[in-house]
Amino acid sequence: MALKIxxxxxxxxxxxxxxxxATMETGEISTYPFTTKQPVVGTGNATTPCVHMEFNVMDNPVNSKCIDGWRVIPIELIDLPGLIKGAWSGRGLGNQFLSAAMKTDAFIHIIDASGSIDDEGRIAEIGTGNPISDYKDIEEELTMWYLKHIEGNREEISKRINSGIEQKVAITEPLHAMWVSERHVLKALKEANLEDKHFDNFLMEDSKKLASHIRKISKPTVVVANKIELVSDPEKIMKRIQENLPDVFVIPSSTDSEFTLRKAEQKGYIKYIMGAENFEVLRKDQLTEKQMKALDFIRKRVLGEHFTTGIQRAVNSLIFKFLEMNVIYPVSNPEKLSDRKGRVLPDLILMRNGSTVEDLAKEIHSNIKGVLYAKDVRYGVRLPVYYLLRDRDIVSLVVANTAF
Ligand SMILES: Nc1nc2c(ncn2[C@@H]2O[C@H](COP(=O)(O)OP(=O)(O)O)[C@@H](O)[C@H]2O)c(=O)[nH]1
Ligand SMILES: [Mg+2]
Structure with a gap:
């Protein structure tokens, strides 16, 4: 199942x-059926250098693509309408949008680094808005949404705890629909120093602190400081944002530029690999002067100063750094690096750091009976079922039954 952001x-x-x-490559866009102003769902990509070069083979990708040495892994992106103050209490269809946002693995939180929106999200003069308080406003809405689901179920949670259910279990129950697990709640209770306090004695400030920790732990987030090319001194702005939001990973970005580059690539005007630090103009004769200027601007002011447009960096850091995903290549023929049909390095599976050979077996074949061990293709050694998979491992599962 694809990861959702x-x-x-x-x-x-x-x-x-x-x-x-981010979704242009695939163009697959569908809409959620249950609201009028709908969140839009599409397929974006995480990218990782493909192992086919290391083994000097041609690959036949099936569940992903291989473009110029990069494996392109589909992930699901959800575009939500802007959140406004009071969204947690239902303002501006807040209930629908927040519940849709919660049914995902992680967030990309976009702020306008150029300060060209006011605090209600209306377009304003550059430099007049405040991206730092914008960030905090949205975070407050998220925390309040978790708090609402804790406090709104106070009696129920309390009753369950007093009937002998573990505190972390009872608190998690009303948060299940927000993809919160007991592991998240336990970690949040620890970090909020509430592990030894009985839930019945939680003051409102305790619950809010817990809500804030649950938010951070259960939805890893990167912040995208967008419209960076409009800013005259981007370094200063980035420094200010980072100083004010020390716990947050902030990526400078120009989403507009990425959109332009991918469009130009799609039309064959340029050669550009998503997330790359540069591009090559292929059809100069077909570009208008204005288009050439726009591309030159992107080369100089966006790629030249920030290396990338930030989009691919945002998705990749979320997937590989914050969701701690490792890339695993399962194959059935370790000599040929192929599946049963002879396709070389067909699939790549994202597995959270800490996953074992056994977890991989379950992920690939939910009906698997006995996996005996796995063979590590790179080093030619046997890996026990409890072996912790590492990034870019290529493994061949050896099973007891011949059911597959
Ligand atoms: N200069 C600049 N404008 C941008 C950038 N990204 C978006 N915009 C503009 O900001 C406005 C709002 O963009 P949109 O994507 O609709 O914002 P949303 O309301 O958050 O979905 C549009 O006019 C975009 O063209 C960027 O990287 N640079
Ligand atoms: Mg929008």
Missing amino acids: SIIGKTNTGKTTFFNA
Whole structure:
């Protein structure tokens, strides 16, 4: 199952532009059926250097693509309408949007680094808005949403705890629909120093602290400081944002530029690999002067100063750094690196760090009976079922039954 990421933030920060640029490769866009102003779902990509070069083979990708040495892994992106103050209490269809946002693994939170929106998300003069308080406003809405689901179920949680259910279990129950697990709640209780306090004695400030920790732990987030090319001194702005939000991973970005580059690539005007630090103009004769200027601007002011447009970096850091995903290549023929049909390195599976050979077996074949061990293709050694898989491992499972 593909990982899911929600794109959140105030209105006009560039969420839809991010989504459009990130999903352009596949163009698969569908809508959630249950609201009028709907969250939009599409397929974006995480990218990782493919192992086919290391083994000097041609691959036949099935569940992903291989473009110029990069494995392109599908992930699901959700574009949400802007959140407004009071969304947690239902303002501006807040209930629908927040519940859709919660049914995902992680967030990309976009802020307008150029300060060209006001605090209600209306377009304003550059430099007049405040991306730091915009960030905090949205975070407050998220925390309040978790708090609402804790406090709103106080009696029920309390009753369950007093009937002998573990505190972490009872608190997790009303949060299941928000993809919160007992592991998240236990960690949050520890971090909020509430592990030894009885839930009945939680003050409102305790519950809010817990809500804030659950938010951070259960939805890893990267912040995208967008419209960076509009800023005259981007280094200063980035420094200010980072100083004010020390616990947050912030990536400078120009979603508009990525959109332009991918469009130009799609039309064959340029050669550009998503997330790359440069591009090559192929059809100069077909470009207007204005288009050439736009590309030159991107080369100089976006790629030249920030290395990338930030989009691919945001998705990749979320998947590989914050969700701690490792890339695993399962094959059935370790000599040929192929599956039963002879396709070389067909699939790549994202497995959370800490996953074992046994977890991989379950992921690939839910009906698997006895996996005996795995063979590590790179080093030619046997890996026991409890072996912790590492990034870029290529493994061949050896099973007891011949059911597959
Ligand atoms: N200069 C600049 N404008 C951008 C960028 N990304 C988005 N915009 C503009 O900001 C406005 C809002 O963008 P949109 O993606 O609809 O924002 P959303 O409301 O957050 O979905 C549009 O006019 C975009 O063209 C960017 O990287 N740079
Ligand atoms: Mg939008």
